[in-house]
Amino acid sequence: MNPTHNDVLAVVSQSGPTVTFFDTLTYDRLGEVAVPAEPHELCFDTARRRLYCTITYRSGYYHANSGPAREIVVIDPDERRVTGVVGLAPEWAPHGIALDPAGALLWVSVEAHGDEEGALVALDADTLRPVRRVAVGAPGPHWFTLTPDGSHAYTANKEAPFVSVVDVRRGTLAGRVDMPGGTEGITVSGDGRHVYAASPKGSLDGVPVRDAGVRVIDTATGEVVRTLPTDGVVFPVHMTSTGLLLAGELRMAPGGSEPGGAALGAQAPGVLHVHGDAGRHARIPVGAFPLTITSSPDGRYAYVSAVVSSTVTVVDLVSESVVTTLTVARTGEPGAHGLAYVPAAPARAAAST
Secondary structure (H helix, E strand, O other): OOOOOOOEEEEEEOOOOEEEEEEOOOOOEEEEEEOOOOEEEEEEEOOOOEEEEEEEEOOEEOOEEOOEEEEEEEEEOOOOEEEEEEEOOOOEOOOOEEEOOOOOEEEEEEEOEOOEOOEEEEEEOOOOOEEEEEEOOOOOEEEEEEOOOOOEEEEEEOOOOEEEEEEOOOOEEEEEEEOOOOOOOEEEOOOOOEEEEEEOOOOOOOOOOOOOEEEEEEOOOOEEEEEEEOOOOEEEEEEOOOOOEEEEEEEEOOOOOOOOOOOOOOEEEEEEEEEOHHHOEEEEEEEEOEEEEEEOOOOOEEEEEEOOOOEEEEEEOOOOEEEEEEEOOOOOOOOEEEEEEEOOOHHHHHHOO
């Protein structure tokens, strides 16, 4: 292992199956960690220096898989090695994952099983033992977002015509926001006043998507107050620390929008939409089938993973330009997916100055 004193970007390769680490200054590939198939999303725990990776299916992806997995892999990002595997049984198909603002609970979304609805499950962040389960009234909660005060969560439900509003402190379903076409990515503003949900859900059946875009939800009223339209379906959305809303739009290759022609791999390079104050709206080309977005803590750089091209596009949000494109190893199957920005450990950061 070659330790680094710089910040690191961790990237899931679904088909690797691996988590690959890149230096955020030099963009050098630092190494990779093998994980079980089929890894999806990442979450970094700053206080405990842990990286969590959800293992969602045994093979395949949401629209076509061989069955659900039940694990979260724990990784030491500094030594770049797996330190543990957390079993979630009887829960299955963990997708989204996030720490609450206080850093006390690790929340993960799980699909319905048996008589149980899909839910958000909370693990004690110290012991990684389940301590709470909150049903969301939908079979397949996918991504979710936690409000800055830690009081509520909003889940994006692919197969249900609403976004679920969860009171995580009381452990109850607090409401629903109509979203007739289902939802993909979801994020919240820094002040907690608005939630942004990508709708309608994406489909690989070749049927053109209409009225695609990002729905803006007023959290005080629970109503959609406006839509940020796009030509194609949006999968990931992300809010930076500087208040920029980022949305990744999928574009189809010629013929890919015909029925039967939209299978995974029929996607053209995607578009990153950057929305800011005073009507700012930039469009920046990224890889094919953008699936996850994160950003640097200072909000300067965006990182957009694209599963079909198996790349991560690094974007300078000030100059609105592509800095570089990172290639993630793949085996001919879906590639780059989950992302996590990992700041250098404090001791190492001090030693490098």
